Amino acid sequence: MKLRGGFTNYGETIGILMLDTRFPRPRGDIGNALSYDFPVRYKIVRGAHATRIMGDHPDPALLEPFIAAARELEADGVKAITTSCGFLAPFQKQLAAAVNIPVFTSSLIQAPLIHAMLPPGKVIGIFTERGHHMNEGHFRGVGWSPDEIPVQIQGMKPDAQFPATYILGREELDTDVCAPR
Structure with missing residues (x-):
């Protein structure tokens, strides 16, 4: 068997573009x-x-830094790239x-x-932190329109734990509050 070189590290097939954050990321989160x-x-x-x-x-203004980071991941040998925030859809x-x-x-x-x-007549549900910000630009960014595909968007309450931590950048998370009851 012949092995081919060209990279410093191997075995990291998936690259993940991360936002510049400091909040906790429990197991199950893309950043853990x-x-x-x-x-x-x-x-x-950054x-x-x-x-x-x-x-x-x-x-x-963030498009170029994301492109540069994606190119670095590709140069490092990953085979596919994802992101830590779905609101990056307009950059797709x-x-x-x-x-x-x-x-x-x-x-x-x-x-x-x-x-x-x-089946015809069914609607896709989209649950996101900031439902009020999701718009046609996010859908068109990934190649479709709500005129073609019916969706129902539901956001979180502004005082929920998730936005306080993940959007406002709080550095602690009470996982008991987020657990199913």
Whole structure:
């Protein structure tokens, strides 16, 4: 068997573009490597704070840093890239065009597949932290429109634990409050 070199590290097939955050990431969160049964490679996009991503559209000044980070992950040998925030959907086409490996910015990319599996008249439910900010730009960014695929968006209450920690950047999380009751 012949092995081919070209990278410093091996076995990190999935690359994850991370927002520049400091909040806790329990097991199961994309930012906790223990969430996976395989090694992943992280790349933090400096300056990409949640407040710059989770408005009606991500800050356009962040596109170039995300492209640079995606290219670094590709150069490091990952075979696919995802992100830690689905509100990056408007960057999907540009990020995918910038590298030669698959890029998945948001779970919204799955809506056409889910829609194709559903009987006529069914609506796809989207649960997100900031439902009031999700808009046509997020859907079109990953290649579809709510005119074609019916969706119902539900956001969280503004005083919920999740936004206080994950959007406002609190550095502690009471996991008991987030547990099912």
